[in-house]
Amino acid sequence: MKTESFQSLRNVCGVLLIVIGTFTFGFMVALLSLSQDSEERRSDRNEFRSDTAQYTTTKASAPTLQLIENQTNKDSHFDRRHTLHNLFAKANSQELELYFSQSKNLVSLNFLRVVQDQLIQRWSVLDPQKALSLVIEEFTAERQIHLVQLVFKEWSRSNLSNAIKHAQQLDNNLIDVVVDSMVTSREDLSVEQRRDIARELKREWRAIEILRHENSEAVIKAPAQEWAAFVREQRDTLSSLDEAQLRMMGYIALSWVTLEGTTVMAHLREELPRTTSLLATTEFVARELMETQPDKALELVVFAASIDHDLGYQDLAIELIGSWAGNSLDQALDATLEIEAESLRWELQKKALEAAAEIDVFSLLSSLERLPEHLRDRAYALAIAEIAKKSPESAAEMLPNVSKLEERKLVTEAIVKRWALKDIDATIRWIETTSKLPIDRNKLKETAFQELVALDWRLAFETALSLPVNSKGAGWEGTVVQWLANRNSDLAESLLVRVRPGPGRVEAFDGIIFNALHDRDYHRALEVFLQLCELEEHSDQSIFLMPLTLTVPDLVLSSIDKIASRRAKVEVADWLIYEYANTDMFTPEEMKRIRQIASLGKE
Numbered sequence: 001m002k003t004e005s006f007q008s009l010r011n012v013c014g015v016l017l018i019v020i021g022t023f024t025f026g027f028m029v030a031l032l033s034l035s036q037d038s039e040e041r042r043s044d045r046n047e048f049r050s051d052t053a054q055y056t057t058t059k060a061s062a063p064t065l066q067l068i069e070n071q072t073n074k075d076s077h078f079d080r081r082h083t084l085h086n087l088f089a090k091a092n093s094q095e096l097e098l099y100f101s102q103s104k105n106l107v108s109l110n111f112l113r114v115v116q117d118q119l120i121q122r123w124s125v126l127d128p129q130k131a132l133s134l135v136i137e138e139f140t141a142e143r144q145i146h147l148v149q150l151v152f153k154e155w156s157r158s159n160l161s162n163a164i165k166h167a168q169q170l171d172n173n174l175i176d177v178v179v180d181s182m183v184t185s186r187e188d189l190s191v192e193q194r195r196d197i198a199r200e201l202k203r204e205w206r207a208i209e210i211l212r213h214e215n216s217e218a219v220i221k222a223p224a225q226e227w228a229a230f231v232r233e234q235r236d237t238l239s240s241l242d243e244a245q246l247r248m249m250g251y252i253a254l255s256w257v258t259l260e261g262t263t264v265m266a267h268l269r270e271e272l273p274r275t276t277s278l279l280a281t282t283e284f285v286a287r288e289l290m291e292t293q294p295d296k297a298l299e300l301v302v303f304a305a306s307i308d309h310d311l312g313y314q315d316l317a318i319e320l321i322g323s324w325a326g327n328s329l330d331q332a333l334d335a336t337l338e339i340e341a342e343s344l345r346w347e348l349q350k351k352a353l354e355a356a357a358e359i360d361v362f363s364l365l366s367s368l369e370r371l372p373e374h375l376r377d378r379a380y381a382l383a384i385a386e387i388a389k390k391s392p393e394s395a396a397e398m399l400p401n402v403s404k405l406e407e408r409k410l411v412t413e414a415i416v417k418r419w420a421l422k423d424i425d426a427t428i429r430w431i432e433t434t435s436k437l438p439i440d441r442n443k444l445k446e447t448a449f450q451e452l453v454a455l456d457w458r459l460a461f462e463t464a465l466s467l468p469v470n471s472k473g474a475g476w477e478g479t480v481v482q483w484l485a486n487r488n489s490d491l492a493e494s495l496l497v498r499v500r501p502g503p504g505r506v507e508a509f510d511g512i513i514f515n516a517l518h519d520r521d522y523h524r525a526l527e528v529f530l531q532l533c534e535l536e537e538h539s540d541q542s543i544f545l546m547p548l549t550l551t552v553p554d555l556v557l558s559s560i561d562k563i564a565s566r567r568a569k570v571e572v573a574d575w576l577i578y579e580y581a582n583t584d585m586f587t588p589e590e591m592k593r594i595r596q597i598a599s600l601g602k603e
Contacts, residue, residue, distance in 0.1 A: 064087075064099075064102060065099060065102040065103060065105075065106060065115060066102065066105060066106065068080075068083055068084070068087070069106055069107065069108060069111050071083075080111070080114060081114065081118075084114065084115060084118050085118065087099075088118050088119060088122045089122070091122060092126070093123070093126050093127055093130070096119060096122060096123055096126070099115075099119055100119055100134070103115045103116060103119065113143075116139075116143075116147070117146075117147070117150060120134070120135060120147050120150050120151060121150045121154065124150060124151045124152075124153070124154035124155060125154050125158070128151055128152075128154060128155035128158065128159075128162075128163070129166065131151045132148065132151050132155075132166060135147045135148055135151060144174060145173070145174065145177050148170070148174050148177060148178055148181070149177050149178070149180070149181040150181075152167060152178045152181045152182050152185075153181050153182070153184075153185040156181070156182040156185055156186055156197075157185065157186070160182075160186070160197070163182065164182075164197065164200050164201065167179075167182075167201055168200070168201060175201055175202075175203060176203065176206065178201070179197070179198045179201050179203040179206045179207065180206060180210065182197050183197055183198055183206070183207045183210050183211070184210060187214075191211055191215060191219055194207055194210075194211060195207045195208065195211070195219070202244055203244060204244075204248055205244055205247035205248045205250075205251055208220070208248075208251045209251075218255065218259075219251075219255070220251065220252055220255035223252050223253070223255040223256035223259065224256060224267070226252045226255075227249075227252045227253070227256065227267075227268060227271060228271060230248065230249060230252060231271045231272060235273070238272065238273065238276045239275070239276060246280055246281070246284070247284065249280075249281050249284075250280075250281050250284030250285060250288070251284075253265075253268055253281050253282075253284070253285050254284070254285045254288050254289075256268070257285055257289075257296075257300065262296065262299050262300040262303050263303065265278065265282065265300065265303055265304045265307065266307055268281065269304075269307050269308060277308060277310050277312075278304055278308045278310075279304075279308065279310045279312045279313060279316070282300060282301060282304040282308075282313070282316070283301075283312075283316055285297075285300060286298075286300050286301050286316065286320060290320060290323065290324070294320070294323075294324040294328075294331075294332075294335075295331070295335050297320055298317060298320055298321060298324070298335050298348075299335070301313055301316050301317045301320060302317060302339055302341075302344070305317065305341075305344070306341075314344055314347065317344065317348060318347060318348060318351045321335075321336070321348045321351050321352050321355075322351045322352065322354070322355040323355070324352075325351070325352035325353070325355040325356050326355045326356065326358070326359045329352060329353075329355075329356040329364070329367070330370070332352045333349060333352055333353075333371070333372070333375070336348045336349050336352065337372075349375055349378075350378060350382075353375065353378055353379045353382050354382050356379075357379075357382045357383050357385070357386040358386060361383050361386040361387060364379055364382070364383050365380070365383050368380060377402070377403065377404050377407050378407060380401070380402065380407070381402050381404075381407035381408075381410050381411050382410070384398045384399070384402065384411045384414070385410055385411050385414035388411070388414040388415045388417075388418045388419075389414075389418050392414075392415045392416075392418045392419035392422060392427075393419070393426075395411065395414065395415050395418075396415050396419075396430060396434075398411075399411055399412065399415065405438055408438040409438045409439055412437055412438055412439055412444070413439065413444075413447060415430075416431065416444050416447050416448050416451075417447060417448075417451050419448075420447075420448035420449070420451045420452045421451060421452060421455055424448060424449075424452055424459065424460070424463050425463070427448050428445065428448065428463075428467070431444045431445055431448070442470050442471070445467075445470075445476060446476075446479050449463075449464055449476060449479050449480050449483070450479070450483050453480050453483045453484050453487075454483075454487070457480065457484050457487075457491075460480045460484075461477055461480045461481070461484075461495060461498075463476075464476035464477040464479065464480045465477050465498070465500075469500065469502065469504065472503055473502040473503055473504075474502055474503040474504035474507060475499060475500035475502065475504035475505075476504070477495075477498070477499050477500065477504060477508070478499055478500075478503070478504025478505055478506070478507035478508040479504070479507060481495050481496065481499060481507075481508035481511055481512075482507050482508055482510060482511030483511070484511070485511030485512050485514070485515050486511070486515065489511075489512060489515040489516070492508075492511060492512060493512050493528070495508075496508055496509065496512070496531075501535070501536065502536075503538075503541065505532075505535065505536055506532065506536055506538065506539060506541050506542055509528060509529070509531070509532040509536075509539075509542065510542055510543055510544055512528045513525050513528050513529055513532075513542065513544045513548065514544055516528060517544065517547060517548065517551065522548075522551065522552045522555060523555070525544075525548055526548065526552070526555060526556065526559060529542065529544070529545070529548060530559065530562055530563065530564070533563050533564045533565040533568045533569075534564045534565075536565065537565050537566070537567060538565075538567065539565045539567070539568045540565065540567040540568040540570075540571040542568070545568065545571055545572065545575075546575055549572050549575045549576060550575060550579055553576055553579070553580060553585060553586075554585070556572060556576075557576065557586070557590065557594070560572060560573070560594075560597065566600060567601075569597055569600070570597060570598060570600050570601035571601075572597075573594050573595070573597040573598035574598050574601070576594050577591075577594055577595060577598055
C-alpha cells in the first residue's frame with residue numbers, strides 16, 4: 001500500500017517537473033525575444049536621434065551660422081566655402097530667409113560677405129526677382145555693384161528676357177556691371193546674340209569690349225553697313241551723342257580701319273553731315289591702335305586731319321607722337337618723314353625730340369649723328385634744356401655751343417626758368433653779365449620773377465625790391481605783384497603800399513584791377529583804379545582803363561569827378577565819347593559834361 005502511494009507521488013512530481021521545465025524554457029524564450037525587441041527599438045531610437053541631430057545641424061534656426069563662424073575661424077578659406085555651399089545648396093526660400101536673418105548677427109566682416117554672396121547666389125536660382133529686391137533694399141551701393149552681378153549671372157541663364165526687362169529699371173552704374181555679368185556668363189550664345197543683350201540695355205559698346213578680348217573672330221563683321229545704319233538712326237542727334245553712342249561709333253570705325261586701312265576715314269566722313277566732326281571717333285580709334293600699331297595710329301590722325309580740318313587733330317597727333325617717341329624715337333621720327341604738311345611735320349618732330357630728351361637726355365645726345373641733319377640742332381637744344389631742369393649752371397656753360405637763334409632762345413629761357421627756382425640772385429647776375437643773350441634782359445628778369453613767385457612770393461618780392469628800377473623806371477616788384485594777383489589777389493593788394501612809384505606801380509595795380517574785372521567785381525575794380533589815380537598822375541597808362549570804362553560806363557561816369565589824375569580823367573572821357581556819343585547811353589546833359597572833361601586835355 002505504501003509502495004503504491006510512493007509510486008503515485010513520484011509520478012506526480014515528474015509531471016510537475018516537466019510542466020515547470022516547459023514553463024521555464026518558454027519563459028526564457030519569451031524573455032530572450034523581449035530582449036531582442038528591446039534592442040531593436042533602442043537601435044531605432046538611436047537612428048532617429050542621429051537623423052534628428054543631422055537635421056538639426058542643417059536646419060537649425062538661430063545658432064547655425066554663428067556656430068559655423070566659430071568653427072571656420074579654425075578652417076581654411078576653402079573649407080569655409082565648402083561648408084556654406086553644402087548648407088545652402090538645397091535650401092528653399094523660407095530657409096534662406098532664416099539664414100539671412102542669422103547673418104546679421106555674424107561678427108567677422110569677411111565671413112559675413114562670403115555668407116551674403118552664397119545666399120544671394122542661391123536666392124537668384126530660386127527667385128531672382130526677390131534676390132534683386134533684397135540687394136537693392138538691404139545693401140550699400142558698393143556691395144550692390146558686386147551682388148547684382150551674381151543675381152543677373154543666374155537670372156540670365158534661367159530667363160534672359162525677364163532679366164533684361166528688370167535690368168532696364170536699374171541705375172546707370174548698376175546697368176554697366178549687369179551688362180558685363182550677363183554678356184560674360186552667356187558664353188553659350190553667339191557673338192551677335194550677346195551684343196543684343198547689351199544693345200537692349202544701351203550698352204552695346206561694353207559687350208564689344210568684352211567680346212574683343214574673348215574672341216579671335218571679328219566682333220563687328222560688316223562695319224560699313226553698321227556705320228551707315230548708326231548714322232541713319234542717330235542723324236538728328238549726332239551733335240549731342242552720349243558716351244555710349246560715341247564709343248559705339250568708335251568701335252565700328254576701329255573695325256573698319258582694321259579691315260581696310262586708314263583711308264576708310266574718307267568713307268566715314270562722307271556718311272556724316274559736314275557740321276559733325278570726326279575728331280572724337282578718330283581719337284578713339286587712334287588710342288586703341290597706339291599700343292600695338294602706333295604708326296597706323298599716327299597715319300590715321302594725319303589722314304583724318306587732311307579731310308576734316310579740325311584744329312584738334314594737330315594736338316592729338318602731337319600727343320601721340322610724344323608717347324611713341326618716348327619708347328622708340330627712330331621709328332617715330334621715320335613716321336613723320338612721310339607727312340606732307342610741312343608745319344605739322346615740324347611740330348611732330350619737335351615733340352618727338354622733346355619726349356626723347358625727357359626719357360633719356362644722354363641717350364639723345366649720343367644719337368645725334370643718327371638723326372636727320374635738319375633735326376640735330378633742335379635735338380641738341382632740347383637736350384640742354386632738359387639738363388637745365390636739374391643743373392641750370394651746366395646748361396648755361398653749354399649755351400655757347402648752340403648756334404641757331406631759335407634754339408638759343410629755347411635754351412636761354414629754360415635756363416632762366418629753372419635757375420630762378422634754385423638761386424634767384426645767381427640767375428639775375430647771369431642775365432646781367434652774360435654776353436650775346438638772344439632774349440631781352442628785362443624780359444628774362446620778368447620770366448625769372450614770374451617763375452619764382454609761384455614757389456616763394458616773399459623771396460621774389462624782396463629780391464625785386466632790392467634791384468634798381470629798369471630802363472623804363474619800373475621796379476621789378478610791380479611784376480611780382482601783378483603775377484601774385486593771379487594766385488591771391490587779396491595778398492597782392494596788401495603789397496601795393498610797398499611798390500615804388502612809376503610804371504611798376506601802375507603794373508602792380510593793373511594786376512588787381514584785372515582780377516576784379518575777371519571776377520565781375522566792378523565796384524572793386526573801380527575802387528582800385530581810383531586809388532591808383534591818387535598815387536600816379538600817369539595812371540592813364542593803365543591797360544585796363546579802357547576795358548573798365550567800356551564795361552561799366554554808367555558806374556565810371558558816376559565816379560569821374562573822383563579821378564584824381566587829370567590825364568586819366570581826360571582819357572576816360574575820350575573813351576566814353578568814342579564809344580557812346582551816338583547812342584542813348586547818356587543824357588544830353590551827361591554827354592555835355594563828358595565833352596567838357598575831354599576838352600581839358602586840349603588846354
